[in-house]
Amino acid sequence: MSDRSIIIATHDAGPSAAASTAPGAAKPPIRPRRRAWPTFNWRGLVAVVMFFLAWQLAVTFKAPGFHEIPGPITVVQTLVSDFLFTRSYWESWLISFKRVLLGFLFAQLLGVPLGLVLGSSRRFNRIVFPVFEMMRPIPPLAWVPLSILFWPTNEASIIFITFIGAFFIITINVYDGVRSIKQEHLWLAHSLGASQLTIFRRIVIPAVIPSIAVGMTLGIAVTWNVVIAAEMIASDSGLGRLTWEGYVSSTPPVVFVGMVSIGIAGALSTLLVDVIERRMMPWKRKR
């Protein structure tokens, strides 16, 4: 008996299934495309709320070390009332951004070609690499005094220090990228009759692009680190200076405004770099 009911059931399913795809029949409802969106992370939200709550409580009840620290409410109030609508605040943003982008740009313009040549010319490598490796371990901030002595303006010295921060990282990544090009990729192009120029343009450059991207990601992060410190030490403008002045003038809420602003600025730059990287590597986007 049960056998028969199964047979009937399958019979039933047949025509109706066919009807739904037959031309002229009512279109089957388009199935909503399933995307791999992460489900809403409510635990994460709770943790964030708890963080601010704990901070506020620590300040309100004067926990050890929190005597001079403003609570999140005070910080937001200060941000809105004293900064968000002032010209000088946004000028600080602009100045820091300009320094980061200029230093980063120069680091790309010099670092990428240098890395390419270091990786492809043995003789050039033998001469230049030791000098490069001698200077690479020197932290960017150790360059500050020298930079101030060397460059005619403060602005130039800050951009130079920012440049140093990204330059070595970018160069070493590109250099490594050239060295790890698959031999087969070069051989094949060679035996298909490609000229040295074609091989460089259509094989070497694209093969190195992922390494350039890694250099960019690391470089932009270091650039923000360096620019903030350099501004605190040697400048009278920018987000780093704004933060430092908050400390010097005993207005702790300003310190927090500066920290938050720097965080947002760094995140924005990373986002920008990510977009550029994706455009550089269309073959990685489509999977």
Next chain:
Amino acid sequence: MGDTTGEFVGTGLYKSYAGAGADTPAAPVLADCSFHFEAGKLNVVMGTSGCGKSTLAYLLAGYQTPDRGTLLIDGEPVTGAGSDRLLVFQETALWPWMTVEENVLFGPVSRGQSRQSARPKANALLDRFGLADFKDKYPSQLSGGMMRRAELAQALVNNPKVMILDEPFRGLDVMTRELMQEYYLKLFEDTRLSTVFITAELEEALFLADRIYIMSDAPSRIVKIIDVDLPRPREISCTATRRYAELEQEALTALYEGRELEAL
């Protein structure tokens, strides 16, 4: 394609690679390796892994030069790489940043042909290899078997005299591998394109070959030649014939000769 060029003659080839340090001696890979790969034939070179099969492929393709010995193609010495001898590598060498069509067009365009004039032939090949719908995809979007077919198209568009395939189907799953073997067999039987096919798999060798050249362990040379006289066109059913079993036995004997114990 189909003319009788693409003949390799190697005589007394030696090749060794420099050791890592100055005090480590060079490791000999090929020693007194001689062969005559006839044109219009499917020559299969067989040997265990690490015996220097790839080195032989690099010499044939002109990517490396032998330390000693002579290597001729159609009577002319091999002096470097060229589009008359194309090597399909063990692992895919498709350029990941180019679409399938760009990969195939690279050869003709590099030698000065315009994209427009090269496209019909490239597309015809892609069509023949069942890749017409995939020509605008990137290699990473293809399956393993598709990549191998794209590489064949990438090579064949240049009208090579001889194809050198270095364990081309290694790493494919069994089904795909068998399909690709039948695929290449059909291609060969249609065109009689001179081929040097390198493999470590006896079944693959017997199924495809006109002649099998068995290599010794490194430093290696050709130690045995087996004429595979199974009739063409071949079907997979030929592996069930008595002649196949005899040839298999002959090959196995040659492969295991003199390495009963030390190989284990």
